[in-house]
Amino acid sequence: MTAARVGIGGPVGSGKTALIEAILPLLAEVGIDTAVITNDLVTDEDAERLRKGGQLAPDRVRAVQAGACPHTVIREDPTLNMAAADRLETDFPGLDLILIESGGDNLASTFSPDLVDYWMFVIDVAGGDDIPRKKGPGILQANLLVINKADLAPHVGVDFPNMLAEATAVRGGGAVLPAICRKGSGIAEVVAHLRREVLFK
Amino acid sequence: MSLATIRAMQLADSGFPSGVFAYSWGLESALAEGQVCKRSLADWVALDLRTRWHRFDRIALAGGFRLTGEALSGWFETVDALMPVETQRRDSAQAGDALFASARALRIAMDPGALAAQAAGVGHFAVAHGVFLRACGLDLGTALETSALSLARGAFSAAVRLGVAGAITTQRDLLALAPLIAELAIAPDAQDLPSGAMLLPDVALMRPRQGRLFIN
């Protein structure tokens, strides 16, 4: 098993699937062979959305249902996701990267090191600028924190530069990147970060 | 306490990672369709134990426990052929995959006959569970008790997560089911075959899968 396994967690609706949709074309451009596993709360909505998006062959997107418990499937019992990742590697030899999207959860969710080599946590500006101050293992322990929907800051009364600074401070200087997944802004930086820190490619 | 008892307690623990928490084995559909409700939940679990578990899983597991090599691969194929419904075969093989992944991560060596079956896409959970529990050092009787208890506990845990039962009430129900589990968890004869007959819980497993929280 040689593909890097990268988790993407974060609260419901923060833009996890949008981030995947945004980075897939850039990964393809630089020849990084990628597959995705989604952990939808209900059936396989996100998997279907990614398949319909057409950026990956449909069979490169696998869905794992989470039994009403999104954090269990990435933390306490990640075996279904491990099995799905192992299958992907058997089916697509030479795979470089498997992205594993967690079902939307709360700030306490973390990925098991048994499952992933590296994980990102995606929060969004509309959730409030107090989110970084609330800390929570997701914010503090993720290898990379992405703060998405920067475009919404003026509409929800958030001082975005301050939110970024606070997030960096609570993470003790750990990596924090701003993004507007919908418009593709900040996405090149996320991909560059992954290539440097995880993919070495 | 014997080493085997300590092992069995660990392996029957709801925290043991084997993917089963994401399966309701038909309970989610049965609840949605009103075939079972809060009051009849314990009866539904008892019926599931008496029918699907006793006639199918128990025998499938015992074969997995007893056989090795090619005979074991053949047993996986037999069990596959005896599952009447495609979705049921797929869910059972997916659950098996998770158990194989767990064994790999735990460095518990699964019999080569089981690994061959998994590679062929027929690594069904019940049989793989027998292989796994033997590899962990359990005797067959304890392995069967572990399996039956896990099934009952898994169904109740699904009910709790679906919001139809309380976590404490279900423990009371589980206590009440213990004698039934002890009565049912008896090793089958070596020549017994799992019953492929359609059972009520199987019918629930065949329902369409729209808007579902559990794999089945």
Ligand SMILES: Nc1nc2c(ncn2[C@@H]2O[C@H](COP(=O)(O)OP(=O)(O)OP(=O)(O)O)[C@@H](O)[C@H]2O)c(=O)[nH]1
């Ligand atoms: N304004 C704005 N909206 C965004 C941005 N990124 C995502 N969205 C919107 O936010 C909503 C949720 O995005 P998703 O990508 O589905 O979020 P998710 O985290 O995958 O959601 P779950 O998987 O349900 O937890 C959608 O309506 C997106 O269009 C962004 O950068 N700006």
Ligand SMILES: [Mg+2]
């Ligand atoms: Mg999503």
